[in-house]
Amino acid sequence: MSPELTQFFKSAPTPELAKQLLGCRIRYETPAGELSGFIVETEAYVGPKDAAAHAFAGRRTHRNEALYGEPGTIYMFQSRQYVLLNFITQAAEVPEGILIRGVQPENGLDLMYQNRAVKGPSLTNGPGKLTQAFGMTLALNQKGLNEDALSLELPAAAYPKQIATSARIGVPNKGEWTDAPLRYFVAGNPYVSKITKKTIDTETLGWRVDPAERN
DNA sequence: AGTCCGATCGGCT
DNA sequence: GCCGATCGGACTG
Numbered sequence: 422m423s424p425e426l427t428q429f430f431k432s433a434p435t436p437e438l439a440k441q442l443l444g445c446r447i448r449y450e451t452p453a454g455e456l457s458g459f460i461v462e463t464e465a466y467v468g469p470k471d472a473a474a475h476a477f478a479g480r481r482t483h484r485n486e487a488l489y490g491e492p493g494t495i496y497m498f499q500s501r502q503y504v505l506l507n508f509i510t511q512a513a514e515v516p517e518g519i520l521i522r523g524v525q526p527e528n529g530l531d532l533m534y535q536n537r538a539v540k541g542p543s544l545t546n547g548p549g550k551l552t553q554a555f556g557m558t559l560a561l562n563q564k565g566l567n568e569d570a571l572s573l574e575l576p577a578a579a580y581p582k583q584i585a586t587s588a589r590i591g592v593p594n595k596g597e598w599t600d601a602p603l604r605y606f607v608a609g610n611p612y613v614s615k616i617t618k619k620t621i622d623t624e625t626l627g628w629r630v631d632p633a634e635r636n
Numbered sequence: 637a638g639t640c641c642g643a644t645c646g647g648c649t
Numbered sequence: 650g651c652c653g654a655t656c657g658g659a660c661t662g
Contacts, residue, residue: 500650502649549650591650618641 422493422565429575430492435510435517439463440584440605442508442519444577444628446527449555450570453532456555458545459579461627462523462606462613464589466507468516472598473589476516487563488516495571497562503549504559508566508573522590522604524551525612525626532556542611580629582622583608590614 430438442460449456466474475485475498487496488509496507496518507518524545526533533544533554545551557571566573585608592599606613609622 499649503650505650543651547650553651 422491422568425575426493426567426573427491430508430510431512435467435519436465436603436605438510439465439519439603441577442521442573443581443584443605443607444579446574446578447521447524448572448574449557450572451532451556453535454529456529456532457527458524458551458555459527460521460523461525461610462521462604464520464522464605465603466518466520467603468511471601472595473592474516481516485516488518489514490563491565493566495561495564495566495569497552497557497559499559500549504552504557505548506552506557506561520548521551522548523606523610523613524555525610526554546612546616547614581607581610582625582627582629 429441432438433441440463442463445460446457447460466476468474468476469479471477476488481489484498485496487494487507490496490509491513492510494509496509497504498507499505506521508521509518511517526545536556537544537550537554539550543550545554561569561571564571585606586602587604587606588600588602589604607627609620609627610616611621611626
């Protein structure tokens with residue numbers, strides 16, 4: 422893994438890193454060609470204290486071992502018939518990470534459609550949908566970003582006009598952790614999961630037109 | 637009457 | 650997590 426990438430993934434608290442990932446490009450090399458897209462939705466999972474995290478109360482098994490790896494490690498786990506993509510943050514042995522929940526496709530739309538024959542934003546507007554469209558599998562688990570078929574480009578290639586925050590999806594009955602505002606997304610982007618149609622920004626999909634124009 | 641949209645619920649490997 | 654079925658409400662003409 423590159424020193425830059427390792428450094429990035431321990432350079433700030435995990436929720437802050439989850440925000441910084443919005444607009445970053447991911448690339449996935451396959452025998453059939455290259456797939457790429459922009460991250461538009463993330464969720465932070467903040468270790469043993471987080472009742473929604475796989476590492477809650479220090480849980481450590483063969484399935485979640487990747488959580489304890491170096492910053493920039495890929496953590497893939499299976500939920501039903503889908504596989505979910507996470508990037509590990511903080512120093513080794515600190516089991517925090519970021520779930521990638523939405524990606525706006527860039528290159529390789531035809532290949533994505535072969536993997537997941539669904540029209541419109543539901544091609545990649547959920548954590549299980551995007552991994553299916555990209556053709557990612559559990560084989561990526563515990564690999565390092567930019568060392569294998571999956572890479573992340575830093576810094577961001579696109580800039581959100583506005584970052585919205587909410588509670589994480591699918592975390593019931595976990596008290597304060599159910600309500601903790603640890604989900605981040607590009608406001609108005611149609612590839613965000615569970616977005617309502619009226620809030621979609623049809624002009625720029627929630628991106629700044631002029632990248633130089635920052636807050 | 638018809639369409640669209642959002643919310644909810646049950647089934648599924 | 651995702652999907653399809655279902656229900657109701659808002660809007661249209």
